[in-house]
Amino acid sequence: MASVAGPEIERLIQLLARLPGLGPRSARRAALHLIKKRDALMTPLAGALQLAIDRVQVCKVCSNIDTQSPCTICTDARRDPTTIVVVADVADLWALERANAAPGKYHVLGGTLSPLDGVGPGDLTIDALVARAHEPEVTEIILALNATVDGQTTAHYITDLLQEANVKVTRLAHGVPVGGELDYLDEGTLSAAMRQRTLF
């Protein structure tokens, strides 16, 4: 292939193939699409990437990514400063924002504890979270972590660390997804949904 389309195109395909969701075949299609849409897509994309390279940074307060630090959320005076929603990843923050589900500010851990993958507390922003939890205005830490073994291990670890902070530590409710069918739910979810049932 390299000898056919030239090393530049081959390199572009290889880099595109490293994006999540694109395999070798779809990377080739994406490269061709870009080359065909040179002015309408390839040039704007190259520019957008360069702009992101130049401007995107990690928020020094919450570890969100933004083009400013502290980030737009940390500096938003309309957001409840007493509540911090803890997420593993910026993708989770984005998901909660799309759902308009978070009442306050955020804290992005940068992952979850995972002994098997060699991820320990020092690899996450846990120290910064503990420091924020000790700030006088903060009254609640909401752990919005995946309902997986690693997510719940991380939640327990953080909860223990926050014993001495004067905050309430909560986590997302388990339950039936909106639009979900009972017949397809696992037993753990069904049991939790039953225990945490609410008045209709």
Next chain:
Amino acid sequence: MASVAGPEIERLIQLLARLPGLGPRSARRAALHLIKKRDALMTPLAGALQLAIDRVQVCKVCSNIDTQSPCTICTDARRDPTTIVVVADVADLWALERANAAPGKYHVLGGTLSPLDGVGPGDLTIDALVARAHEPEVTEIILALNATVDGQTTAHYITDLLQEANVKVTRLAHGVPVGGELDYLDEGTLSAAMRQRTLF
């Protein structure tokens, strides 16, 4: 969303979502992945795109894309100059090259005739193909077009035009599944179809 991550990141996501194979959700994941792999992936990708923007061009002979014109294939003295393999798209050329299935040079039509989509002969490189077919050294035109209605319509149209040229017109054997597209075929099928090409 735009107010959360900043317009630069939102724009990057929107552009990534226009790549084939990436929807809005996978474009967000791709953008985050790029931002996290800033030095290892985002910067190289921006550079590869800019290099492609600067260097990729359409071959003036066969309409292949390459960083040189005439392209690497057109200038390759080891390739049989008597045979021209006609494909609709560069993706099909790449597929045949991966299968090492084409004996000679290529001609990229830039699509297939499609009255419903408003694609007529003037939108394709058919005139250039007819001119090449009249060159003395060319003895065979292999129509490697999709086994779809549009592909076969295009094959018939070209065959009629080439009646006056002193060439044999062949097409890929019916190892190609009816309704199938070349770019999705395995290499063995492509090779067999090339070997068993028949007189049109």
